[in-house]
Amino acid sequence: MTQDARQTRPVMKPYVAAIHAYVPGKSADADGKPLVKLSANENPLGTSPMALAALAGGSAPSAYPDPDSKELRAALGELHQIDPARIVCGTGSDELLNLIPQAYAGLGDEVVFSRYSFAVYDIAARRCGATPVEVADKDYAADVDGLLAAVTQRTRVVFLANPNNPTGTYLPRAEVERLHAGLPADVLLVIDQAYAEYLPQGVDDGGLALAERHENVLVTRTFSKIYGLAGERIGWATGADHLIDALNRIRGPFNVTLGGQKAALAGLADQAFVRASRDHNATTRMAFVAALDMLGNHGLRVVPSEANFVLVLFEGHLSAETAMQAIAGAGYAVRHLPGQGLPQALRITIGTAQQMAQIAAVLRQACEAAQ
Numbered sequence: 001m002t003q004d005a006r007q008t009r010p011v012m013k014p015y016v017a018a019i020h021a022y023v024p025g026k027s028a029d030a031d032g033k034p035l036v037k038l039s040a041n042e043n044p045l046g047t048s049p050m051a052l053a054a055l056a057g058g059s060a061p062s063a064y065p066d067p068d069s070k071e072l073r074a075a076l077g078e079l080h081q082i083d084p085a086r087i088v089c090g091t092g093s094d095e096l097l098n099l100i101p102q103a104y105a106g107l108g109d110e111v112v113f114s115r116y117s118f119a120v121y122d123i124a125a126r127r128c129g130a131t132p133v134e135v136a137d138k139d140y141a142a143d144v145d146g147l148l149a150a151v152t153q154r155t156r157v158v159f160l161a162n163p164n165n166p167t168g169t170y171l172p173r174a175e176v177e178r179l180h181a182g183l184p185a186d187v188l189l190v191i192d193q194a195y196a197e198y199l200p201q202g203v204d205d206g207g208l209a210l211a212e213r214h215e216n217v218l219v220t221r222t223f224s225k226i227y228g229l230a231g232e233r234i235g236w237a238t239g240a241d242h243l244i245d246a247l248n249r250i251r252g253p254f255n256v257t258l259g260g261q262k263a264a265l266a267g268l269a270d271q272a273f274v275r276a277s278r279d280h281n282a283t284t285r286m287a288f289v290a291a292l293d294m295l296g297n298h299g300l301r302v303v304p305s306e307a308n309f310v311l312v313l314f315e316g317h318l319s320a321e322t323a324m325q326a327i328a329g330a331g332y333a334v335r336h337l338p339g340q341g342l343p344q345a346l347r348i349t350i351g352t353a354q355q356m357a358q359i360a361a362v363l364r365q366a367c368e369a370a371q
């Protein structure tokens with residue numbers, strides 16, 4: 001090749017250039033005024049005091065952490081009745097969600113997921129050159145028949161968030177099993193259970209059982225949501241040995257920090273905090289939804305949620321944008337997702353009872369003003 005044929009600077013891969021970078025939840029208004037963040041599904045109760053104590057406990061940061069998160073995997077295995085060898089930890093579940101298509105898909109392959117699901121799936125598919133295939137939802141929830149119909153010879157991975165973000169919808173066990181049963185054996189089903197701990201006690205979509213029994217199912221979980229450790233970046237996945245092996249080959253060698261491993265371990269031991277967070281969320285979400293249901297005559301509709309947030313649809317005079325401005329005026333950041341095809345909706349994280357009562361009151365006023 002002659003010198004002339006060379007480019008004048010490094011050239012981004014076209015499939016990377018096609019990626020829209022992830023847009024995180026806001027914590028300030030347009031003028032930079034700080035807002036209470038109900039835009040990132042963080043735990044309003046904060047973090048388990050035991051996890052905080054572990055973080056403050058200080059060990060020498062000059063040493064690398066355990067590259068295999070052994071103690072943490074052992075504790076996860078004990079809590080969830082999983083062989084620790086079938087668990088891999090990640091820098092948040094984000095790291096693992098991104099690695100999965102990289103291990104199983106590439107140029108010409110397809111990665112299938114529902115419309116209105118987690119924005120990371122599209123990025124994870126594109127960054128390894130695979131084609132994201134977005135399937136129409138059914139009332140804002142995943143449509144099993146639609147997902148199955150979208151599977152082709154080229155499909156390598158199917159992502160399902162359950163409960164789903166940003167809609168909060170939940171696919172019951174029978175539907176998840178039906179989805180799995182309809183997939184070819186060489187298609188990997190990824191069940192992203194970031195919000196599983198918010199389900200009522202005893203309710204379970206069966207993902208962990210599928211991951212235990214089948215060769216083509218991975219379940220991902222995170223310490224970012226109910227455990228209140230989003231800042232420490234700890235997630236994990238479980239599935240068949242060969243799936244865990246693939247992720248171990250390509251993950252960062254020291255991907256969970258020293259503090260993260262200690263905090264996660266202490267957080268796991270504090271299931272009372274997890275229960276308190278789940279109970280708080282259920283009670284507060286129910287009251288918030290009841291308050292918004294009374295604004296149904298103004299065109300507000302709440303998508304049924306099993307998560308720590310609700311998606312509110314604005315189908316009357318009051319637009320989602322105007323509502324968001326009114327909520328910001330009261331000091332809160334919520335999530336508007338026009339880039340994900342939801343210009344008519346706001347995703348609102350369940351905060352404290354007082355915060356949610358205030359937001360409901362602001363929305364009532366805004367509805368009346370918009371008439």
Ligand SMILES: *Cc1c(COP(=O)(O)O)cnc(C)c1O
Pocket residue numbers: 041091092093094095118161164165192194221222223224225230233234235
């Ligand atoms: C928040 C969230 C995650 C968690 O990401 P982390 O990297 O573990 O913080 C994963 N999946 C979904 C659907 C989420 O909403």
